[in-house]
Amino acid sequence: MTTVDARPPAAARRQGGASPRLSRLPFPVRLLARMAFTLLGLLTLLFFLVRLKGDPAGVLAGPSATPDQLDAIRAAYGLDRPLFVQYLEFLGDTARLDFGESILSGEAALGSVLGALPATLLLIAITMIVSVVVGVPAGLALHHGPRFVRAPLGGLLTLAQAVPTFVIGVGLISLLAVQLGLLPAFGSGTVESLVMPTITLALFPIARTARMIDAELDLVDEQDFLRTAAAKGASRRRVVWRHALPNAFPAVTAALVVELSYLISGAVVVEVLYAYDGIGKRLVDAIFARDYPVVQAAVFVIGVVVVLVNVFGDALLRVLDPRTGRAAA
Amino acid sequence: MSLHPSTPRRSSSLRRVLTGTTALALGLAVLTACGDDDTSSGGGAAVDDAHVTLASTAITSSLDPAAALSSVGRSYTKQVFDQLVSFDAKGELQPGLAESWERVDDTTMTFTLREGVTFSSGAAFDADAVVANVERVQSGDPAYTSVAAKTGTIEKAVAVSPTELEVVTDGPDPILLNRLTLLDIVDPATFDTDRPAGTGPFEVTDYQEGTSIELERFDDSWRASDNVEAITFRAIPSPTTLASALQTGEVDVAFGLPADVSVQLESKGFTTTNRSAGSSAITSLIADVEPKLADVRVRQAINYAIDREAFVEGSLGGFGTPNGSQFLQEGYLGFDPDLPHYGYDPEKAEELIKEAGAEGLELPIATTALFKTQAEAVAGFLNAVGFKSEVVIEDLSAFIGSLLQKSQTPLLYWQTDYYDLRDIAAVTRFGPPAPGQQVHFDSSEYQELFVQQGQELDEDARADLIQQMAKVMHDEAGVLMLAWPDNLYTSAPRIKELPLTGDSLIRVEEMVVTK
Numbered sequence: 001m002t003t004v005d006a007r008p009p010a011a012a013r014r015q016g017g018a019s020p021r022l023s024r025l026p027f028p029v030r031l032l033a034r035m036a037f038t039l040l041g042l043l044t045l046l047f048f049l050v051r052l053k054g055d056p057a058g059v060l061a062g063p064s065a066t067p068d069q070l071d072a073i074r075a076a077y078g079l080d081r082p083l084f085v086q087y088l089e090f091l092g093d094t095a096r097l098d099f100g101e102s103i104l105s106g107e108a109a110l111g112s113v114l115g116a117l118p119a120t121l122l123l124i125a126i127t128m129i130v131s132v133v134v135g136v137p138a139g140l141a142l143h144h145g146p147r148f149v150r151a152p153l154g155g156l157l158t159l160a161q162a163v164p165t166f167v168i169g170v171g172l173i174s175l176l177a178v179q180l181g182l183l184p185a186f187g188s189g190t191v192e193s194l195v196m197p198t199i200t201l202a203l204f205p206i207a208r209t210a211r212m213i214d215a216e217l218d219l220v221d222e223q224d225f226l227r228t229a230a231a232k233g234a235s236r237r238r239v240v241w242r243h244a245l246p247n248a249f250p251a252v253t254a255a256l257v258v259e260l261s262y263l264i265s266g267a268v269v270v271e272v273l274y275a276y277d278g279i280g281k282r283l284v285d286a287i288f289a290r291d292y293p294v295v296q297a298a299v300f301v302i303g304v305v306v307v308l309v310n311v312f313g314d315a316l317l318r319v320l321d322p323r324t325g326r327a328a329a
Numbered sequence: 330m331s332l333h334p335s336t337p338r339r340s341s342s343l344r345r346v347l348t349g350t351t352a353l354a355l356g357l358a359v360l361t362a363c364g365d366d367d368t369s370s371g372g373g374a375a376v377d378d379a380h381v382t383l384a385s386t387a388i389t390s391s392l393d394p395a396a397a398l399s400s401v402g403r404s405y406t407k408q409v410f411d412q413l414v415s416f417d418a419k420g421e422l423q424p425g426l427a428e429s430w431e432r433v434d435d436t437t438m439t440f441t442l443r444e445g446v447t448f449s450s451g452a453a454f455d456a457d458a459v460v461a462n463v464e465r466v467q468s469g470d471p472a473y474t475s476v477a478a479k480t481g482t483i484e485k486a487v488a489v490s491p492t493e494l495e496v497v498t499d500g501p502d503p504i505l506l507n508r509l510t511l512l513d514i515v516d517p518a519t520f521d522t523d524r525p526a527g528t529g530p531f532e533v534t535d536y537q538e539g540t541s542i543e544l545e546r547f548d549d550s551w552r553a554s555d556n557v558e559a560i561t562f563r564a565i566p567s568p569t570t571l572a573s574a575l576q577t578g579e580v581d582v583a584f585g586l587p588a589d590v591s592v593q594l595e596s597k598g599f600t601t602t603n604r605s606a607g608s609s610a611i612t613s614l615i616a617d618v619e620p621k622l623a624d625v626r627v628r629q630a631i632n633y634a635i636d637r638e639a640f641v642e643g644s645l646g647g648f649g650t651p652n653g654s655q656f657l658q659e660g661y662l663g664f665d666p667d668l669p670h671y672g673y674d675p676e677k678a679e680e681l682i683k684e685a686g687a688e689g690l691e692l693p694i695a696t697t698a699l700f701k702t703q704a705e706a707v708a709g710f711l712n713a714v715g716f717k718s719e720v721v722i723e724d725l726s727a728f729i730g731s732l733l734q735k736s737q738t739p740l741l742y743w744q745t746d747y748y749d750l751r752d753i754a755a756v757t758r759f760g761p762p763a764p765g766q767q768v769h770f771d772s773s774e775y776q777e778l779f780v781q782q783g784q785e786l787d788e789d790a791r792a793d794l795i796q797q798m799a800k801v802m803h804d805e806a807g808v809l810m811l812a813w814p815d816n817l818y819t820s821a822p823r824i825k826e827l828p829l830t831g832d833s834l835i836r837v838e839e840m841v842v843t844k
Contacts, residue, residue, distance in 0.1 A: 058729030067734055067763045069474050076471035104390040105538060106472060112538060173573045185573040186565050188540075275565040277540040284566070285539050289390070290726040 056290035099297035109293035120278035131205035139213025160203040169200045169273040186275040216248030250321040257313030378558035379842035384580040388564040394513035396472040407834045410513035410527035420831030435501040440494040448516035449547045450526035456488035461517035530838040554838045582820040588646020603815040607748025612809035613769045619739035628806035630681035632671040634714040644706040648815040655799035663795025678714040695721045695738035697728045704742035770807035
């Protein structure tokens, strides 16, 4: 979704006949159409994937049920009808934002998922802020710092990228909760309960941001305008902060937007580990129970969030780097 | 299949990966905590009005007890609702909302109900309430399938007076009382509300779907006590985190911890309460998939191939009893102490395989991620005597389909439960098959006996029938018997007493908690 680089006209033509016509439409309309197509594709894929194997009737009825009872449950939830009929009805319901009720709890599926969304968004927002606030200075230190800082910092960043999330999480719980007793081992809804999930989630994007800043500054360093600025007597600090960094930002921002989408899936692992009541944990619970309505609602909501994040990222990039918008138009 | 506290309802390999419950992670969690050894055992005096937190990898999926028949569901419903009769600590039937009962004829029983009982909603409990509850679970609502299946023999309930109830079954039902232990009585006025009200010692004050339930003492309950004032039920999907939360003191009692973690926690002052899970770990041998399994020699060879002591030690962490004889354990009606066990005799197994011409027979075992270790142990023993076996992991919902209807794999590893009904009648999978259902043990004799025991009202005669069934199953080696697994509860040092019901649920109102 993210147009990190300006898309050449040839690429637009390759997408078929709809694109040239679409491109004549106003930007918001194009955006909506693109969102709708993306979500339709996502939901179609999902609808058939979750039904490939497994059966919610079995989970609901339990192992001591009889085949008759299984059939009765399937009939009650319309699972006995042809798949294509179910699919068409699903599309119709989705268009009305009606995802039905959870097979397991009987609650409205979309309401249940939306109820868990703020907790996940909060976790991701704080993680992003921490990633930038820690990652950008770390990147600068990696690029401009003295050697005795760069070497260990580089090692730490590699470690942060290499160690799997759940190992970091288990280690943090052992240290901060069990050994030191500083933080709760699990939970959600309090400031304390956000600390470990945030650290666990943020380590990877911090390392990535720092590496991106370092790499982008390498490229920018060669540019004439930096030498010009230095020649005109700008201080080293001004050269870095005013001239070099803003030119490194578009690429870093684009990477962060992509990262944000990954964070939503990364949050699934973290939410399950810390029993953090967000949309990821709901999704995992629903997948295991073959609770189709909740799975579909959760993936729909996550899809909308990812699409919106990408739209926002596009807009932000146009502001940060006006060339992006002009080239894409 | 076991959906017991020790084996949470929803689990699978992906979840295990997601939650990082690898041996490495679990070891790390417990070992790093082994540094400080300052667990002062709860030698303090018992306190009143305690607040306890009980946690497992999942909590009930619904506050409505008729839709919450899973084990994690029942650990909650037991605190809030009552039944007409229930199982005491020894598994004997004891009065609940019914003070006494009497059999009138083959299909009718009358109950005298407890007087002066109120629901937490304020309404009075009476016979009409029971009738409404019976009618509700039999309404055909798919959410109640599970409880409807267990109480399916009940034709109707009639309120003779506010304290007199008549229950009529569609045929002679020797275990009607056992079935009634699963029927939680809800105030009918709260059927379709967010907070179904019960007569138990606690009432719900807050519910976060899939995450937590808060209960507070209902002082007017007929079985209220001073011991515990409030309970929190928490879902902590990762066993690693669950173990950590016990150590930080955030959780008082955990169920669903792997056995090895429970053992490690014991060395730190935590208590493991293990109780027979009312379940039998078995492997179905399906001749419909592998015709060679129709040969009794092949089935016997499979039974002789297993070292059950090693199986219990290695894959159940020692929490279980080796079993090579029958489904039921001691204490259940029809248990036969004299029925021989299949011992570990690999030479005999190899001999039988040779006789049957089954050398190198491929016997893959399907199971869910929950039982992966156990199934792998079985596969190992089978390979050692000359079969070719490997484990196929199926998603839980797919596996239930394989189990209930049709399997493509000749062997299925699972646990057949009878803890809820406390009776052989719960082991339905080997009885007469429903139309289209794959047969797991093709014996008309066993199936006929199963039907007979289901209608025999004389207890001694029924015990005899159940013993005959066990003998047929044993002689024909109709299934691979492995062990009777235990249920594990791990509790913090401050929990001095953790009383359990006969169906392995915690009686929180009688817990003794120290400072």
